[in-house]
Amino acid sequence: MLEQIGTTDQGDMIINVGPQHPSTHGVLHLVITLNGETVKKVEPHLGYIHRSIEKMSESLSYRQFIYVTSRMDYLSSHINNHACALCVEKGLQLEIPQRAQVIRVLLDELTRLASHQLWWGALAMDLGAMTPFFYAFREREMINEIMEDTCGARLTMNYIVPGGLMMDLHPDFQRKVKEFLRLFKSKIHEYDELVTGNVIFQSRTQGVGVISKEDAISFGCTGPTGRGSGVSCDIRKLYPYEVYDKVQFDEVLEHGGDSWSRYKVRIGEMVQSMRIIEQLIDNIPEGDHQAKTKAVLKLPKGEFYTRVETARGEFGVYIISEGGTTPYRIKYRSPGFSNLSALDHMARGGKIGDLMATMGTLDLVIPDIDR
Amino acid sequence: MTNEELKQKIGEILPDAAFEEGTEWTTLSCGPEGFLDFAARLKKESDLHFDYLFCLTAVDWKTHLTVVYHFTSTVHRHSLVVKVKLDRSQPIVESVTGLWRTAEFHEREAYDLMGITFNGHPDLRRLFLTPEYEGFPLRKDFEDPINMIKL
């Protein structure tokens, strides 16, 4: 059922959104069937950034394939690296030192904060407001500086390796993170005043893009998309890894199922991430930052699956190994892939302006979907 | 339910399922015949209630192809892995899009990259590559001397 761009017999228009469009967050090509301004069908066309990462990983060693996952969901690059390192460690049955575990969780939560900040700025820009974009990037720069001191790069950090961390923390890390936390607590209130309390924003997102709880489970929506419909799917609570079972935080659930609920879930998650960072930043244990591993890693024959919670949802790494130095087959279960399949269901019957609000709250990163 | 109880219960539903030992989740292999009924029972039985398909992988073992389904239940919190063995020359299996709508995209990806046909899929065509592309890239015997530069 490949539609041609143009007008159908019933007078419906079929138009393109993207692949080059400011609000598609990457290269997403949507073919929309419109009747006036009402959306009748949305069909995503993918593959404009399909870089054949799964095929490439079959010829890279177990230490090398991790750097490519940084570039898949580049806004949660630490968390992606973390998932791959956990999978390799599960295969080798390695014990990670406590210091490395705590620092990994700290960096994960900082990355989640940075990703949500950019999401907030991009969502407001899609709906027409320019100012939140600059506010979001101003705060994000502080996190980028912290990452740059410790990991050496601002966006694609290859810092988490199988066995622990690549090198130890920068001496200024604790001071800078505490300063950032102190500043950001007041900024959340600024975000609320600027966008959350805005009447236009509320009427553009309430009741828009509704998905029920059963449909969310059937479509496989995880992360804030699922939690906005009441599906309890936070991997950090259900299948805790590293030190997540030792810190106190709440899983933020809303039951509306519309864009407004998804928005509230993400703002709530930012507050919970700050809580986790506060509990851990003063209690980083002393010790090694890396467990002893061989130079060339070889996983035993078998299959290993690990899942972590990225800023978008559940990210899974499935490694099938035949005992060599390179994997036989790797599959990345990306959260955006399943979230995007629900877009057609959510956007039917609404107006085209609502489609932009829905896509903004789904928080899609297209290289994550196309791999 | 624990792994042992799951094994027993599923052994009653599908007697010729081959279970694997020593895995984290209950893992079983079966053939493509009767797979749709088996999957429907996995979803509908109240003490199994596997309502969340979280991963669908296509693997190329050089003699045959396999489709690996990972299920979990949001109510009982147990997980299951089902591997369906397919013939390499004619890889056809029933589509489960009627039960789990997330399979719509996952099965299109498996068709695009591995060449497995899913009967009953509402819209089976290529997802990532252009419609004129020939060949299935993730297969182990795929050769592309123009684009693939080997190290």
Place this chain on the structure above:
Amino acid sequence: MDVTQGNKPFPGQVHEIPGGGVMLSKIDDVINWARSNSLWPLTFATSCCGIEMMSAAGAKYDFSRFGFEVARATPRQADVIIIAGTIVNKMAPVLKRLYDQMADPKYVIAMGACAISGGPFFYNTYSVVKGADHIIPVDVYVAGCPPRPEALLHSLLALQEKIRSGMTREQIRENKPV
């Protein structure tokens, strides 16, 4: 092409006469000076380098102080296309079409390792174009994965320098400083 010499003065000789001044210059120099200070980029970001481009547009590494203030979404109104991200075989016709839709004079900046040569996706991939210059002619290359926003600013200044010099690509290649 050394961009570290600081701001070049306005091209031309000023002669003071009572009541003001007279400026003597070549029309080419004045037009090139005006063009180079007002380049409008096209928002074209395919993957990770796009985030660093957005950071360069943010408040900390502002690129609107160099004239790149208005980032247009449509190629018909843009002067420079910053290719930020990997180009794959399916995206290549789209990029060519965008480049054709831009009006002359137009410039291209290839940002990041992926746009220069395929980057980390060079070996064993079946769908990546190994460098954006297989599709469209590129003026400035910025190295990095992703390049820092300061590196992008350096490349924008180099492009301005190139426009002000008024030479074609072949002439620049011959006059290359040792």
